[in-house]
Amino acid sequence: MGIGILRHHGRKKPIYLLAAGGLTYWFKDSLGHDLEPVLVLIGAVLIIAGHTLNMRLIRRCKGCSKKATVDTATAAESASY
Helix, strand or coil, rough: HHHHHHHCCCCHHHHHHHHHHHHHHHCHHHCCCCHHHHHHHHHHHHHHHHHHHHHHHHCCCHHHHHHHHHHHHHHHHHCCC
16 A cells, blocks of 8 residues: 555555554554454554545546556666666
8 A cells, every 4th residue: 555655646644544543453452451342443444444545545646547657667767777
């Protein structure tokens, strides 16, 4: 997802949502067993929200395929030097 964001729409909010969801899930045990189901739900919702936002931004992006092609070609040229 991270590389696709840079290649397509350039917005970082989906990455922040993914990271927040992952961290919430990762540290779900630190607040006790009783809150674990709630934290798993919150983490899952954040990850789903990040993915959904990313997909919407990609669909709305005009000229993304041209930008991706140019970025890929530029990267290939830079790597050859």
